[in-house]
Amino acid sequence: MSQYHKVISTMRILTVEDEPSISNFIRDGLEEEGFAVDVADNGKKGLQLALDNLEEYDVILLDWMLPGMSGIEICRNIRLENKVVPIIFLTAKDTVDDVVFGLESGANDYIRKPFSFEELLARIRVLMRKNETQSTIFSAGDIVLNIEKHTVTKKENQIELTQKEFSLLEYFLRNKGKVCRRTRIIEEVWDIHFDYDNSVIDVYINSLRKKLDEVGKPSLITTVRGVGYKIDTDE
Structure with a gap:
């Protein structure tokens, strides 16, 4: 089991974000909501965690600009292995072309920075409900x-x-x-x-x-x- 899996929860989320203030903000908020949160601070580590635990993650949160490997590259690699797990981009890129490019790379949703925790939590819950309905x-x-x-x-x-x-x-x-x-x-x-x-x-x-x-x-x-x-x- 990954060293990043720190708490027991019904739902598990991976956050790949190189800015500590943002990743801590996300982790603390989600853990208070009862989620287990794994955090990676660079692209290569994030992709490795994702591929090692794809069947366990309920949602993956990806920053776009990351050291080592971009969020776009991570997203594309994940989609080669898993078509189901919901992926949300968290990024300051905000043009229409950026949004389209991110979604076409395999993401399910796109949140522009800065964002409120309430918005992030709502987006996560919507995607999890949609993902659950795929199985009967x-x-x-x-x-x-x-x-x-x-x-x-x-x-x-x-x-x-x-x-x-x-x-x-x-x-x-x-x-x-x-x-x-x-x-x-x-x-x-x-x-x-x-x-x-x-x-x-x-x-x-x-x-x-x-x-x-x-x-x-x-x-x-x-x-x-x-x-x-x-x-x-x-x-």
Whole structure:
């Protein structure tokens, strides 16, 4: 695992920015929002981090002008390996031609410096939602969840879940391999954004385990003590 991966979170973002004041501003703000943030201060390091962890990053933030390799070059190299991960350019270049050039290089969005953190956060969340909608089937082991059909099967046998159980399982599967913090689960699955007794999560976790797990075998949903829950990636 990269030395830059410092915190556990449901969502992971790579920031490639050579100006410390800007990268610190982005990292501190995103970590407060519950994201894990990796930072690279030059182009070559940024590309290496990106290629080493492409399946883990939910969004990549790229400065245009970087030492070692430009953001444009990084973006093009990433797109050769991954067509899905959202990429946002952060740059002082602001002509129409610059915007078009950046987007045609493979970026999904473009934010002109200086920018507010609220704008950046909103753009990130929009792209993550768009990226999530591209997948409608999620799986772990013998469990398959189909969003379009609203079904959950185990070894092709359908399992009946309540609406909230289905939403909770979907959230875990969308974040397979990542730790899902209890506070984020309440926000994302229950849409509650204030101090709330999240012990209700335990009730639904126990119910899901009874319906999904096999006697004598490890649970599909693992408890990460003091943090939350996760579904491990398939071996």
